[in-house]
Amino acid sequence: DAGITQSPRYKITETGRQVTLMCHQTWSHSYMFWYRQDLGHGLRLIYYSAAADITDKGEVPDGYVVSRSKTENFPLTLESATRSQTSVYFCASSEYYEQYFGPGTRLTVT
Amino acid sequence: AQKVTQAQTEISVVEKEDVTLDCVYETRDTTYYLFWYKQPPSGELVFLIRRNSFDEQNEISGRYSWNFQKSTSSFNFTITASQVVDSAVYFCARSMDSNYQLIWGAGTKLIIKP
Numbered sequence: 552d553a554g555i556t557q558s559p560r561y562k563i564t565e566t567g568r569q570v571t572l573m574c575h576q577t578w579s580h581s582y583m584f585w586y587r588q589d590l591g592h593g594l595r596l597i598y599y600s601a602a603a604d605i606t607d608k609g610e611v612p613d614g615y616v617v618s619r620s621k622t623e624n625f626p627l628t629l630e631s632a633t634r635s636q637t638s639v640y641f642c643a644s645s646e647y648y649e650q651y652f653g654p655g656t657r658l659t660v661t
Numbered sequence: 662a663q664k665v666t667q668a669q670t671e672i673s674v675v676e677k678e679d680v681t682l683d684c685v686y687e688t689r690d691t692t693y694y695l696f697w698y699k700q701p702p703s704g705e706l707v708f709l710i711r712r713n714s715f716d717e718q719n720e721i722s723g724r725y726s727w728n729f730q731k732s733t734s735s736f737n738f739t740i741t742a743s744q745v746v747d748s749a750v751y752f753c754a755r756s757m758d759s760n761y762q763l764i765w766g767a768g769t770k771l772i773i774k775p
Contacts, residue, residue, distance in 0.1 A: 582761050593767045594752070601760055609762075641706060648694045648756045650763060652706035 554578075557642050557653035564632050565661055572627045572656050574642030582645045583625040585609075585617065587638040588655075594641070600625055632660045663687040665755050667766035674743055675774050682738040682769045684753030690714075694756040695729065695736040696763065701749040712736065740771075748773045 555576040564570050574583065585597040596609030598617040606617050614636060616628045625644075629636055637660045643650040666685045674680045686695065697709040710720065712729050720727045724741045740747050750770045754763040 584762075594765045596762065599760060599762065607760070639704070643706075645761055648761050648763070649696060649708050649711050650761075651708060654705050 555642060555644055555651055555653040557640075557656050559656060560654065561657050563659045563661060566633060567631050570629045570632050570658065572629075572640055572642075572658070574625045574627070574653055576623055576625075576642075576644040576651075576653075578644060578646070578651075579622055580644035580646045580651075581622070582650075583619065584643040584645075584650060585615070585625070585627045586641045586643065587611065587636075588641060589638050597627065597640075629658075632658075634660050636660050663689065663755070663764060665753055665764050665766040667751075667753055667769045669769045670767070671770040671772065673772040673774065676745055677742050679739060679741050680743050680771065680773075682740075682751050682753075682771065684736045684738065684766060686734050686736065686753070686755045686764075688734065688755065690758060696754040696756075697727065697736075697738050698752045698754065699749045700752065700768070701746075706752075709738075743771075743773045745773050745775050747771060 558573045581602050584599045586594045588594050595611045597611055597615050598609055600606045600619045603619050603622050619625050640656045642653040664687050693714045695712045699707045699709055717729050726739045728737045750768045752768045753766040
């Protein structure tokens with residue numbers, strides 16, 4: 552199906568473990584974004600990518616790593632998960648300014 | 662930083678009432694875009710509208726209308742004859758110059774009571 556998908560939709564992990572959240576889009580959009588959404592903080596940009604192999608930090612990049620070897624995929628890795636990274640993570644893509652969002656991944660770090 | 666302010670944290674109205682969500686933005690740019698997104702209780706973020714800073718015409722789409730006033734740096738969203746299905750968090754956003762990033766407001770939670 553066309554669109555933007557995220558996996559897993561729900562994830563529970565332990566402190567210190569590495570976790571990778573996947574994002575896949577079928578529109579061939581150049582830009583992709585990772586946000587986290589926490590109560591009281593709205594949407595905060597973690598990383599973004601302007602094209603394959605081009606990534607840059609957003610507002611809250613610490614503790615996260617991204618890569619983009621293919622246009623359609625933009626995985627987000629938490630290298631050593633902490634409880635403060637418990638959040639809902641949204642991936643988005645855009646070809647111009649309006650961003651289209653995936654369904655989100657709810658991550659709980661215990 | 663150039664902010665987007667949604668001063669109304671939460672609004673509660675009874676079904677069929679009209680409701681306006683406020684959005685005020687800061688910018689030094691002459692060209693920019695403004696957006697509204699909807700996040701229903703199911704959690705997904707849905708794009709509603711994009712406006713170009715050069716186009717101050719109001720826009721209407723069914724029960725939804727948007728009022729863009731450059732003089733007051735506002736881009737307000739009105740729902741006419743609200744329905745329970747309109748209950749959601751609504752986010753306003755503004756484009757940044759570079760890299761197609763958006764600056765987001767904190768969101769307004771709209772509760773429509775039956």
